[in-house]
Amino acid sequence: MPETESETESRQELTGMSFLQHLEELRRRIIYSLLGVAAGFCVAWWYHVQIFGFMQNPIMIALHAHKLDEKLVYLNPTEPFNMYLKVSLIAGLFIASPFVLYQVWAFIAPGLYRHERRYVLPFMFSTVGLFLAGGAFGYKMVYPAALDFLIGYSSQFQPMITIGEYTDLFLVVVAGMGIIFEMPILIFFLALLGIVTAGWMWRNLRYSILVIFIIAAIVTPTTDILNMCIFAAPMVALYVLSIGIAFVVHPKRRKARAAKAKAQA
Numbered sequence: 001m002p003e004t005e006s007e008t009e010s011r012q013e014l015t016g017m018s019f020l021q022h023l024e025e026l027r028r029r030i031i032y033s034l035l036g037v038a039a040g041f042c043v044a045w046w047y048h049v050q051i052f053g054f055m056q057n058p059i060m061i062a063l064h065a066h067k068l069d070e071k072l073v074y075l076n077p078t079e080p081f082n083m084y085l086k087v088s089l090i091a092g093l094f095i096a097s098p099f100v101l102y103q104v105w106a107f108i109a110p111g112l113y114r115h116e117r118r119y120v121l122p123f124m125f126s127t128v129g130l131f132l133a134g135g136a137f138g139y140k141m142v143y144p145a146a147l148d149f150l151i152g153y154s155s156q157f158q159p160m161i162t163i164g165e166y167t168d169l170f171l172v173v174v175a176g177m178g179i180i181f182e183m184p185i186l187i188f189f190l191a192l193l194g195i196v197t198a199g200w201m202w203r204n205l206r207y208s209i210l211v212i213f214i215i216a217a218i219v220t221p222t223t224d225i226l227n228m229c230i231f232a233a234p235m236v237a238l239y240v241l242s243i244g245i246a247f248v249v250h251p252k253r254r255k256a257r258a259a260k261a262k263a264q265a
């Protein structure tokens with residue numbers, strides 16, 4: 001369907017906005033997002049003990065499997081409090097993610113066609129869903145395998161794992177996998193702006209796979225090939241999926257679909 005006169009004027013108004021007006025709109029969306037994260041932090045802080053209990057399950061299972069003392073330690077009196085702050089902030093960010101994602105969408109929506117603005121709910125659900133899928137993959141598959149390898153490899157020593165070090169490693173692996181699973185969303189925006197195309201991504205597939213394995217080698221906490229492949233496999237699959245997304249949302253394709261819809265109206 002063709003755009004209405006009001007939608008055309010809205011698009012022209014957005015195009016005619018000055019650089020400072022764009023910055024003002026961006027500042028407003030950032031402030032709203034920070035307020036949402038602050039509210040999420042308050043909710044997460046109420047359950048910070050339960051959240052960390054969920055986080056430490058993998059290390060407790062690994063220590064139990066190797067018949068070691070199932071206890072984490074701390075070296076500084078302020079370390080538990082700082083750790084709970086960090087955990088609550090990360091959890092609060094995730095709790096507020098739907099609201100933050102809506103602010104992102106509200107910032108870019110005026111530059112989209114009317115039929116594309118209907119994708120706000122699929123965009124939000126897919127973004128949160130991909131992050132959840134990546135985090136679950138890291139929590140259930142990657143992290144237990146890495147802990148089992150690392151603890152088993154150093155079985156001749158007595159481990160003294162601090163809560164701070166463990167939290168940092170957990171966030172790197174689990175949150176890192178969640179962020180990696182957002183690759184299709186990143187490609188969506190890059191293709192929407194015309195920065196990348198499906199053809200370019202396909203032509204550089206072999207180089208992209210090489211870069212993916214290099215990233216996997218850097219991110220994985222172990223040095224074995226198996227864990228690196230566990231990291232890299234979903235990244236390769238997501239890259240292939242992103243090629244299809246880039247093909248669909250590229251500006252040339254969008255304009256062609258809009259012209260076809262206008263002709264049929």
